[in-house]
Amino acid sequence: MHAYRSHTCADLTAANVGESVRLSGWVHRVRDHGGVLFIDLRDHYGITQVICDPDSPAFKAVEKVRSEWCIRIDGTVKARDASLVNPKLATGEIEVYARDLEVLGAAGELPLMVFGEQEYPEETRLRYRFLDLRRETMQKNMVLRSDVVSSIRKRMWDKGFREFQTPIITASSPEGARDFLVPSRLHPGKFYALPQAPQQFKQLLMVSGFDKYFQIAPCFRDEDPRADRSPTDFYQLDLEMSFVTQQDVFDTVSPVIAGIFEEFGKGRKVDAPADWPLISYRDSALWYGTDKPDLRNPIKMQVVSEHFAGSGFAIFSKLLEQEGTEIRAIPAPTGGSRKFCDRMNAFAQKEGLPGMGYIFWRDGDNGMEAAGPLAKNIGPERTEAIRLQLGLGVGDAAFFLGGKPEAFEKVAGKARTVIGEELGLTEKDRFAFAWIVDFPMYEKDADSGKIDFSHNPFSMPQGGIEALAGDPLKVLGFQYDLACNGYELISGAIRNHKPEIMFKAFELAGYGEDEVRRRFGGMVNAFQYGAPPHGGCAAGIDRIVMLLADTANIREVILFPMNQRAEDLMMNAPSEPTSDQLMELGLRVIPKE
Numbered sequence: 297m298h299a300y301r302s303h304t305c306a307d308l309t310a311a312n313v314g315e316s317v318r319l320s321g322w323v324h325r326v327r328d329h330g331g332v333l334f335i336d337l338r339d340h341y342g343i344t345q346v347i348c349d350p351d352s353p354a355f356k357a358v359e360k361v362r363s364e365w366c367i368r369i370d371g372t373v374k375a376r377d378a379s380l381v382n383p384k385l386a387t388g389e390i391e392v393y394a395r396d397l398e399v400l401g402a403a404g405e406l407p408l409m410v411f412g413e414q415e416y417p418e419e420t421r422l423r424y425r426f427l428d429l430r431r432e433t434m435q436k437n438m439v440l441r442s443d444v445v446s447s448i449r450k451r452m453w454d455k456g457f458r459e460f461q462t463p464i465i466t467a468s469s470p471e472g473a474r475d476f477l478v479p480s481r482l483h484p485g486k487f488y489a490l491p492q493a494p495q496q497f498k499q500l501l502m503v504s505g506f507d508k509y510f511q512i513a514p515c516f517r518d519e520d521p522r523a524d525r526s527p528t529d530f531y532q533l534d535l536e537m538s539f540v541t542q543q544d545v546f547d548t549v550s551p552v553i554a555g556i557f558e559e560f561g562k563g564r565k566v567d568a569p570a571d572w573p574l575i576s577y578r579d580s581a582l583w584y585g586t587d588k589p590d591l592r593n594p595i596k597m598q599v600v601s602e603h604f605a606g607s608g609f610a611i612f613s614k615l616l617e618q619e620g621t622e623i624r625a626i627p628a629p630t631g632g633s634r635k636f637c638d639r640m641n642a643f644a645q646k647e648g649l650p651g652m653g654y655i656f657w658r659d660g661d662n663g664m665e666a667a668g669p670l671a672k673n674i675g676p677e678r679t680e681a682i683r684l685q686l687g688l689g690v691g692d693a694a695f696f697l698g699g700k701p702e703a704f705e706k707v708a709g710k711a712r713t714v715i716g717e718e719l720g721l722t723e724k725d726r727f728a729f730a731w732i733v734d735f736p737m738y739e740k741d742a743d744s745g746k747i748d749f750s751h752n753p754f755s756m757p758q759g760g761i762e763a764l765a766g767d768p769l770k771v772l773g774f775q776y777d778l779a780c781n782g783y784e785l786i787s788g789a790i791r792n793h794k795p796e797i798m799f800k801a802f803e804l805a806g807y808g809e810d811e812v813r814r815r816f817g818g819m820v821n822a823f824q825y826g827a828p829p830h831g832g833c834a835a836g837i838d839r840i841v842m843l844l845a846d847t848a849n850i851r852e853v854i855l856f857p858m859n860q861r862a863e864d865l866m867m868n869a870p871s872e873p874t875s876d877q878l879m880e881l882g883l884r885v886i887p888k889e
Contacts, residue, residue, distance in 0.1 A: 300368055300400075306342025310389040312373045317392060319344055320368045320400065322430065323361050325411045333358050335394075336411075337369060340435065344387045346371065348394040357397040364410055364427070366401035369394050418851070423865040425856055437853050440560060441841045445512055447559055448533055448837075451552045457510040457535065462497035464490065464514070469815070474518035476528075484882035490516035490529075493834060495754060496819050498536040499791055502830040503822040510535040512837065518862075523849050524783060524839060527862040536832035542774055542790055545831050546572075546731060549786065553778065553835065557727045560844045565726040572778075576734040580779075581701070582624070585709020587735075590782035591728035593716030597708060600625045600696070603682050609673040612653070615698045623698040624708060627686045628715045631693040632656035636718070637668065640695055643714060647707045649697070655679060656693035664690050713782070727780055727843070734758070735775040738768040738804060748805050751775045754798075754819075755789035756831075761797045768804045774831070785840060788833020795823045 300320040308317065321339035328334075335346040335358065346369050348358040354369075361367060371392040382388030407423075408416045410430045421428040428434055449459065468475045468489040475489040491497075493515050501509045513534040521527035533552075537545065550569035557566045573591075580587050583596045601622045604612040615621050631637070637654040644652040653670045666679040686694055695711060697704045716722040737757055739750035747768050755773040757763045763771050778786035792798050798820070802812045813820050841853040851857040858864055878884065 304341040305337055305339040305344040306386045308344060308373055308387050308390050308392070310375055313375045313390060315373050316370070317373055318368065318370050319346070319392065321366070322410070323363055323365045323367060325363060326361060335361065335369075337367070337392075338430075342386050345376075345382075345385075345391040346394050347374075347391045352394055354394045354397040357399075358394060361397070361399070362403065364403040364406055364430070365399060366403070368398040368400055370396035419859060419865060422851070422857065422859050425866050429855065434852075437841070437845050437847075438855060440845055441837070441853055444556060444560055444841055444844065445531075445837060447556055448552065449512065451555055452510045452533075452535070455508075455548060455552070457508040458506070459511055460501060460506070460509050461511060462491070462494040462501075462513065466491050466497075467815070469496065476516045476518050479881045479883055481881055492517050493532070494534050495752070496816065498534060498832065499754065499793075499819060499830065500822055502536055502538045502791075503793075503825070503827045505538075507538045508535075509537075509832075513834075521858070521860045521862060524842065526838060526850060526854060526857060527860075528858050531837040533835040533837060534832070535834070536830060538828040538830045540790075540829070540831050542733070542776060542831065545788060545790075545833055546776075549778075549833060549835070550729075553729070553785065553840075556840065557844065561727060563725075565723075567727065567729050569729075572729045572731055574731045574733050577732055577736065578734065580730075580732050581705055585705045585707075585712055586782075587732050587777060588779040588782060588784045589730060589732075590713065590716075590722070591730055591779075592723040592726050592781060593713065594721055595627055595629075595712050595716050597624050597626050597712060598686060599623070600682055600685065603678045603685075604674065604696075604698075607674040607678055609653070609670060612696070612698050620700050621698065622701065623696055624701075624704075625682065625686055626652075626695040626697070626708060626712050626715060627688055628693040628695060628719060629688065629721065630691055630719050631715060632658055632691045633693075634667070637693055637695075639718075640711065640715065643711060644697075644707060647710060649704065649707055652711065653696040654693055655682065655696075657683060657688060657690050659690055670696065729778060729780050729785075732777045732779055733775075734772045735777075736769065737771040737773040737775075737801070740769060746806065752787070752789045753802065753805070754791050756792045757797070757801060761794075761800055764797070764800045764804060771804075776833070778833075778835070781843060783839055783843065784836075785843075786833050786835045788831065790829070790831035793823055793827040793829055795820055798823070 297318050302318045305319055305321050319337055321337045324336035324338040324343055326333065326335055331350060333348045337344050337346050348355050369392060371394040373390050374393050376389060376391055408420055408427055410427060413431055413433060465478060465488045469492060473492055475492065478488040478490060480486045480488060494511060494513050498509055511534045513532055514529055515532055516529045519525065519527050550572060554566055554569050577587055580589055599622050601616055604623050605616050607613050612623050637656055641651045655666050655668045655671045657664055657666055671679045682694065688694060697708050735751050737750065738747050740747055751773060752775060755775045758772045758774055774790035776788055777784050792801060799809045799812060838850050838854055842850050845853050
């Protein structure tokens with residue numbers, strides 16, 4: 297017999313009754329039923345019930361074991377009484393009568409229990425991640441992740457892509473986040489960088505004639521942490537294609553993503569790729585208050601400035617006299633009660649705004665009537681015009697925010713989400729996708745007034761070099777994102793493969809030609825030797841699995857994540873270097889004052 301097991305803890309059935317078997321695993325829990333001991337023995341595959349009574353030579357050893365001890369059991373398979381069969385277990389028809397036990401690894405007092413899936417502080421879970429990962433939910437999440445990656449690879453190969461690995465140590469690049477720098481021992485005073493993405497290398501692969509590339513790529517970004525983003529590293533499905541348009545990229549990657557969600561979505565509705573709308577960045581911000589809209593929520597915001605211009609509601613009418621301001625309405629079907637309206641007004645105040653104006657419609661003595669302070673101020677004609685524009689009726693409401701869109705857009709988007717959820721308008725068992733297109737190439741820093749790239753700096757501007765001759769803030773790029781249920785899953789672009797357009801694009805962002813050649817010399821040189829038109833995208837593996845696992849915390853689907861302060865509590869990283877290491881690298885750490 298094998299040294300540790302003849303079967304896994306999910307293998308045994310009634311067909312094995314009478315056999316002598318050997319199992320190894322962890323003690324999930326121990327139960328004492330009147331002197332008869334029961335052990336739920338667990339391994340990666342499942343659980344088998346082990347029974348031991350005082351007649352067994354293993355009884356004294358079994359009495360000593362505790363939760364999460366790693367043990368080996370020798371015993372005989374017995375059928376359970378019909379009344380004791382557990383249909384929830386693959387091994388629920390049988391139990392193993394223990395004849396011998398060997399402790400493979402004893403466990404001390406547990407900082408967290410594996411059995412029972414209890415809640416523990418995240419810091420505890422991350423410090424003892426090796427225990428946390430033994431829990432059923434975490435085992436399922438990591439198996440899901442592995443299966444998703446395997447399926448993605450198969451789907452990409454089936455589409456004619458080949459997988460290539462790009463360097464992990466490279467040069468610094470302005471990708472929109474901070475680099476992790478790596479000091480060079482052989483070149484004192486110089487630094488490598490961990491790649492924020494394989495961006496330049498995958499473009500160079502296209503110049504090298506490979507036509508279709510993909511990789512499950514590790515990416516490294518020194519970012520501020522969020523619940524849906526890792527602060528240090530993450531994995532993405534990275535792909536690039538030659539001789540393609542924006543639509544070609546959509547047609548290639550959409551079936552892959554849809555197929556993954558159909559395969560692993562547990563029966564939830566997946567919108568067909570043909571139904572994924574193309575929404576401009578500008579419209580997405582207007583309608584949904586974000587560039588990653590949740591289309592499960594049917595609410596679409598609208599501009600209603602004309603109904604308040606010159607009205608009796610002085611706050612809005614005076615606001616509209618200022619340049620660049622507007623009033624937007626958030627329709628709230630079925631939200632027509634003063635209690636709900638007051639609750640949403642309080643929500644806006646918590647978000648830092650003075651509040652949200654509202655109107656709700658109800659049955660009155662003479663038919664439908666509009667209620668709320670706004671209705672009284674602007675009068676019945678304007679109120680009715682608003683109702684007709686928004687398509688609302690009795691029992692519905694509308695909320696209003698005004699000012700410069702950049703000041704209230706984010707809160708408006710949050711309010712739309714809250715309204716949809718509280719009124720039960722948002723579909724829960726659905727994955728709703730949308731391509732967000734026509735991103736602005738540039739943005740202006742609110743403090744410095746400096747023009748910089750707002751998205752990927754290597755994107756082709758719509759209209760080519762001629763588009764770069766005017767106002768940079770009006771230049772749109774061939775850039776696109778795929779949103780799903782309020783998250784960004786994919787980001788990509790058609791690339792800028794012409795040196796003269798690249799130099800001009802970077803010049804508008806404050807990078808001279810010499811600096812572009814210095815920082816991106818490899819790409820600039822390559823583009824002078826017959827570069828093909830090319831484009832691609834990257835899909836966040838962690839975020840895809842997070843949605844499929846139905847969790848809002850990305851750390852639930854990453855094996856060994858950092859905490860919110862970008863610390864690895866289990867491995868004690870980041871750590872202080874030794875003086876020898878610093879000396880070898882020619883570095884000195886300046887202590888904080």
